[in-house]
Amino acid sequence: MPRTPFPFAAIVGQDDMKMALLIAAVDTGVGGVLVFGDRGTGKSTAVRALAALLPPLKVAGGCRYNCDPSASGEWCVDCRARPQRARSVAAPVPVVDLPLGATEDRVVGALDLERALTLGVKSFEPGLLARANRGFLYIDEVNLLEDHIVDLLLDVAASGENVVEREGLSVRHPARFVLIGSGNPEEGELRPQLLDRFGLAVQVATPDDLPTRVEVVRRRDSFERDPDAFCEIWKPQQDRIRRQIVRAQARIAAVAVPDAALEQAARLCMQLGTDGLRGELTLVRAGRALAALDGADRVGDPQLRRVAPLALGHRLRRNPLDESMSTTRVSRAVAELMGT
Numbered sequence: 001m002p003r004t005p006f007p008f009a010a011i012v013g014q015d016d017m018k019m020a021l022l023i024a025a026v027d028t029g030v031g032g033v034l035v036f037g038d039r040g041t042g043k044s045t046a047v048r049a050l051a052a053l054l055p056p057l058k059v060a061g062g063c064r065y066n067c068d069p070s071a072s073g074e075w076c077v078d079c080r081a082r083p084q085r086a087r088s089v090a091a092p093v094p095v096v097d098l099p100l101g102a103t104e105d106r107v108v109g110a111l112d113l114e115r116a117l118t119l120g121v122k123s124f125e126p127g128l129l130a131r132a133n134r135g136f137l138y139i140d141e142v143n144l145l146e147d148h149i150v151d152l153l154l155d156v157a158a159s160g161e162n163v164v165e166r167e168g169l170s171v172r173h174p175a176r177f178v179l180i181g182s183g184n185p186e187e188g189e190l191r192p193q194l195l196d197r198f199g200l201a202v203q204v205a206t207p208d209d210l211p212t213r214v215e216v217v218r219r220r221d222s223f224e225r226d227p228d229a230f231c232e233i234w235k236p237q238q239d240r241i242r243r244q245i246v247r248a249q250a251r252i253a254a255v256a257v258p259d260a261a262l263e264q265a266a267r268l269c270m271q272l273g274t275d276g277l278r279g280e281l282t283l284v285r286a287g288r289a290l291a292a293l294d295g296a297d298r299v300g301d302p303q304l305r306r307v308a309p310l311a312l313g314h315r316l317r318r319n320p321l322d323e324s325m326s327t328t329r330v331s332r333a334v335a336e337l338m339g340t
Contacts, residue, residue, distance in 0.1 A: 004227040008049035009237035011042055012216045013207060019290070020200040020310050021050045022241075024178050026248045027289040031199025031282060032157075032179035034142070034190070034314065041204045043182040047138050048095060053242055056090040057134055064126050065173045066094065066134045076173045094135030096128050096177075100144055107152060108164050109171065124171045129162045132177040142181030143190045150194050153179070157197050199282045200307075201314035203327060248292035255291045256298040257284055264304055264337065271333050274315045283311040301338045308334050 011018060020033045035043045060067040065076045069088040072080075098107065109127035128137070139145060145153075156162050162175040181198065183190070195201075207213050223230040231238075262284065269279045287303040294303070309327040316326045 004231060005048045005052040006045050006220075006223055007231055007234040007238050008046065008053045009241055010219055010223070010230070010234045011046055011049065012219060013212055014042055014046065014204055016310060017043070017046055017202045017204055019306070020202050021046060021180075022245065022293060023200065023286050023289040023307070023310075024180075025050060025054060025245055026252060026292055027285055028176070028178050030285050030289060031197060032181070034195070034198040034201040035180070035182040035204060036143075036185050036201070037204030038206045039184060041206055043204065044138070044140055047136065047180050047182075051093050051095040051136055053238060053245070054093045055242065055246055056092055058088045059091045059134070061087045061089040065130050065175075066091065067174065068134065074174050077171075094131055094133075096132040096135065096137050098128055098137055098139045098145075098149075100141055100146075102128065102149065104148065104152065107149060108162055110164070110166070124164070124169055126173070127162075129156055129175040129177070130173055133173070133175050135177055136180055137177045138180045139182070141183045141187065142194070143183040143185070143188045145194075147191070150191055154193055154197060195314055196278065198314065200286060200310040202310055203313075244293060247295075248289065252289060252292040255288045255296070257288060258298055258300075261287065261299045261301075261304060264301065268304070268308060268333055268337055269312065271337065272312060272316055272330065274312060279312050279315045283308060286311050305334050305338055 017035055024030050024033050058069060060069050060079050063079055067075050067079045107127050108129055110125055156175050157179060160176040162173055164171045265280045265283045286307040287299040290303045290307055291299050309330045312330050313326040316329060
């Protein structure tokens, strides 16, 4: 029986991390979340807590890839061949861990050797990418991931589809997931190609004030001693966040992005010298998701100001004449353009 996850609402502090995860839950197209920082700061706890908070998915019954019954254009081969399988059933949002030592076959899938040897039938055994479809793929210590696995993830993240051609098999299946990575920057840097694929990036640190540290320990100890009782105490707050997410998902398509917001996003990226246009696109999408969470009907400076450090901090070129942290540089540029 799976262990009860720590309540998302009970996580002390780490507001930027929680905001980034909520944005990714509302708009999965934001591009995932990278959380870098000290060990023991709640990174993996927050990811699993968010997944447990989300409402169940509607999936095609018996589908190995969690196909959406209402999106026939994105069905796997099995669901297309047997449309009656695409009846709707409820399933929890998948959260799949990708271990550092995972082989390529385990990640993308491979020939089912047992069926091949016993029945003489070539059958595909889905991998981690199949299980993560329409959910979260979580990689702890993502900066230590082997290069060939990074290349695989980049290809799938760009296409939303996993293609496996080996041992006489040719299989395609949907693989759209929110990529969540965490790690400690002291243990190695992330490849630039993968870093650029993360829509939002957050720096977390160990709390340096006594009341916060005491409260973290108090809540964690209370949870460890009686998880059910602790979760019951936090249930009203959990339900409130769940309703907020559901409402935001329902209304995000109606949130307007005025030309003034687009121009403000472009000015900010120009001032910071970000490469390409991915910074603007992510900034606008994240701003729209945050506006939906806020209950606002349009994106404005308040949303752009809050998401700018998360969407742009990891996209800045290193400036040898400016040793300040990238998020500090973004905040400084935001203050110059939008005021404090």
